[in-house]
Amino acid sequence: SLLNHEEAKRVSRFRFLEDSKRSLLGRLLIHKLVKDIMKIPKPDLKRTAKGKPFLNNPQESPVEGLRGMQFNVSHHGNWVILAAESRFSVGCDVMGIERPGRGSVETFFRHMRTNFSEGEWEFVIYGARMRRHRAGTIQTANDVDSKDVGEDARGNAGTAGTDRAKMVRFMRLWTLKESFVKARGHGLSLELKRV
DSSP: OOOOHHHHHHHHHOOOHHHHHHHHHHHHHHIIIIISSSOSSOOOEOTTOOOOEEEEGGGOOOOGGTTTTTEEEEEETEEEEEEEESOOOOOOOOOOOOOTTTSSSSHHHHHHHHGGGGHHHHHHHHHTTTTEEETOOEETTTTOOOTOBBBBBTTOOTTSSSSSHHHHHHHHHHHHHHHHHHTTGGGGSSOOOGG
């Protein structure tokens, strides 16, 4: 078997079969990296106490420059990604842009409020080129009229206020934060508002 007992247990813990399949694919990507790129025939994969995967036998790589290899996997929806780097800490996250469950975007944001700073929420709600002033008026970075809705996360004029644009900006920040936390190896034990 390609997976050790611990890895197999992690893959099988998912409630839905599709999530287990994505998790398995992530593990297989790690094995491919270690075997084909690092040239280690029998990888000894472990996890830190916070769950970050690492290679316990990197010294077995004949490629000295790859012995410091770090990697991270994320999966969501139709995506499974692997990030790997031999000189720096690495973390990754992937999320589809979807409406949150059955509730409204506003309800979802209310539940997630504690994870972002005030400035980050302003970015999510108003867009990159807009900011809310203490007096409550909205201006863009170019001081255009306050009725201008600015740009969405992809720079499309006139859509910054749509639920989809807000979700794109939210997920952009969320995945950046989660990637950073995963690179540090802390899991979600850090207060995300401070990241």
